[in-house]
Every structure is written in C-alpha cells, then in structure tokens.
Amino acid sequence: MADYKKPDYWQLKARNEGYPARSVYKLMEIDEKFSILKKQRNSASSSLRVLDIGAAPGSWSLFALRKFSEGNNSWLKNGFLAASDLLPLSREFDKGLFDGDNFFFIQGDVTADDVRKALLSKGPYSVIISDAAPNTTGNHMVDSARSLELAEIVIMYAESALVPGGNLALKVFQGSGVDAVLKKMKMLFETVKSFKPQACRGESVETYYVGLGKK
Ligand SMILES: C[S@@+](CC[C@H](N)C(=O)[O-])C[C@H]1O[C@@H](n2cnc3c(N)ncnc32)[C@H](O)[C@@H]1O
Numbered sequence: 001m002a003d004y005k006k007p008d009y010w011q012l013k014a015r016n017e018g019y020p021a022r023s024v025y026k027l028m029e030i031d032e033k034f035s036i037l038k039k040q041r042n043s044a045s046s047s048l049r050v051l052d053i054g055a056a057p058g059s060w061s062l063f064a065l066r067k068f069s070e071g072n073n074s075w076l077k078n079g080f081l082a083a084s085d086l087l088p089l090s091r092e093f094d095k096g097l098f099d100g101d102n103f104f105f106i107q108g109d110v111t112a113d114d115v116r117k118a119l120l121s122k123g124p125y126s127v128i129i130s131d132a133a134p135n136t137t138g139n140h141m142v143d144s145a146r147s148l149e150l151a152e153i154v155i156m157y158a159e160s161a162l163v164p165g166g167n168l169a170l171k172v173f174q175g176s177g178v179d180a181v182l183k184k185m186k187m188l189f190e191t192v193k194s195f196k197p198q199a200c201r202g203e204s205v206e207t208y209y210v211g212l213g214k215k
Contacts, residue, residue, distance in 0.1 A: 010199050014059065020090040023131055024059035025199035026208070027169070033195065034210050036127055036167040037067060039075050045163060047078035051125040053110050053154055054132025054171075056085035058094065061105075064129075065097040078102075082122040084110050085132075111153050123161035130154040130170040133206070144175025144205065151181045151209075158188060158214065168211040175205065185211045 010022035017024075031037050037048065048068070055061045061083045068079035082104045083089075089098055089105060098105065104122050108115040110132065132154065134146035151172045158168045168189070172178055185192045189211030196207045 018093040018095075019059040019062055020057040020093055021059040022199060024063050026131070026197040027060045027063055027129065029197035029199060030169050030195060030208060030210060034167070034169075034193065034212060036129070036169055036210065036212070037064065039073075045075075045126050047075055047080065048127065049123070049125045050079065050081045051119060051123065051128045051157065051161065052081060052083035053128065053130035053157065054085055054150070055083035055089065055105070056087040057090035058083075058098070060129055060131055061089065061103070062094060062097060065094075065100070065103060068102060069097070080104075080122070082106075082119055082125070084108060084115055084119060110150075110157075116157075119157070120161050124163045124166075125161050126163055126166050128154065128158050128162055128166070128168045128170075130168075133171055133173070140173075140175065140205065144173040145177065147171070147173035147206075148175070148177045148181060152184075155181070155184050155188065158211070162214050164214050166214045168214070169208055171206055171208055173205045174207055182209060185209055187215075189214055 010025055014022045014024055050064050052061050064081050068076055071077040080102050084106045088107055106115055106118045132150045136143045151170055154170045190213035193210045194207055200206055
C-alpha cells in the first residue's frame with residue numbers, strides 16, 4: 001500500500017522548483033511529448049489562450065503563466081489563462097502571477113451554469129488542459145464513473161470553447177466507459193493519443209488523453 005503522507009521524489013522536486021503539486025511534471029511531460037502549448041502552424045489566433053479545468057492547488061496554471069512570462073514570441077508573451085476549481089489556489093509559490101491581468105480564476109463547480117458562463121465568456125481557447133479528478137472513495141467503479149462524468153464535461157467545453165486546430169489534454173481514470181470518451185475525442189480531433197506520464201504514481205489508474213488539432 002502506498003504511503004501518500006510521505007513526500008515522494010516528485011513532491012519534493014515540485015516544492016524545490018516552486019510548484020505546489022507534483023502533478024506539474026505530468027503536464028511538462030505531456031507538453032514535451034505533444035507540444036500542446038506550442039503555436040500550431042495553421043493557428044489564426046494572435047496569442048495563446050489556455051483554459052485549466054480542475055486547477056487547484058495551481059501547478060498547471062503556474063506552469064502556463066511562467067511559460068507566458070518567459071516566452072520569446074508575442075504569441076506566448078500575450079498569453080492568457082482562465083482556470084477553475086472547487087477549491088482555492090495555493091498562493092505559496094505564485095509570486096504574484098495569480099494577480100496578473102493575463103489570469104482569470106473562478107472558484108466553483110465546472111458543471112455549474114455560472115462557472116460555465118464565466119469560463120466561456122473568456123474564450124475561445126487555443127488549448128484546454130484538465131487534470132480534474134473526483135475525490136476518490138476507494139471504490140474503483142464509483143471513482144472511474146465520476147472521473148468519466150468529468151471527462152465528458154471537459155469534452156463539452158472543448159466542443160464549445162476550443163478553436164479549430166486547438167488541443168486538449170484531459171485526465172481519465174481507466175475503467176469501463178473510457179472507450180466512449182476516446183470515441184468522442186476521435187470525432188472531435190484529428191489525432192488522439194493516450195499517455196501515462198512517468199510522474200503518475202505507479203499504482204494509479206489515471207491516464208491522459210491528448211487531442212491534437214480540433215476539427
Ligand atoms: C489532481 S487535482 C489538480 C491538480 C492541478 N492540476 C495542479 O497541478 O495543481 C484535481 C482537482 O480537480 C478538482 N475538481 C474535481 N471536480 C471538480 C469540479 N466539478 N469542478 C471544478 N474542479 C473540480 C478538485 O477540486 C481538485 O483540485
């Protein structure tokens with residue numbers, strides 16, 4: 001049985017590098033492998049607009065905001081990020097980045113109307129990233145069903161708020177029903193890949209589906 005209370009290699013690395021959660025390395029691996037946050041050749045947008053669903057405590061958001069501030073082209077430098085979570089973001093490492101004009105956060109349930117309206121009003125987005133996950137109960141069937149519900153909601157955001165050519169990375173818990181999610185993604189994107197970053201805990205059932213080039 002894994003001891004989740006003991007900080008592991010990735011947690012310690014995250015804290016040393018100024019991120020509140022180990023999950024940042026999953027996004028780094030996804031971005032390294034699929035370049036989801038890179039300008040697409042056919043992109044007509046003048047800047048990168050990202051939506052981060054299930055953002056707390058805020059590592060993925062910080063990664064995107066740091067990418068904007070370190071960007072070497074105007075597409076990145078003028079980047080904008082909207083994010084949402086049931087929980088507040090950690091302010092431990094953001095050094096003011098969460099107060100910038102290029103960032104919008106709404107605390108709430110992404111399935112709720114007011115949150116959806118607020119997030120859609122900041123779109124359209126070039127990239128949607130979702131690490132959203134339900135609180136686990138220990139019952140695999142219940143947990144994977146809840147994770148799939150969230151994945152379906154994220155795909156709805158991609159349908160209505162992602163630009164043509166845009167990319168999506170979303171987390172799912174493996175289980176019956178993932179095929180339906182994969183099928184929807186294949187209808188929506190030119191290319192769809194399944195990827196389990198090394199930073200995922202070995203025993204974890206989570207994996208990421210990456211959709212490239214919204215049709
Ligand atoms: C693994 S954490 C995300 C970690 C984040 N990517 C980071 O790097 O800091 C999953 C998050 O999904 C959020 N979440 C789950 N269901 C949600 C919902 N319906 N609406 C908004 N956030 C949700 C949880 O509150 C939790 O903070």
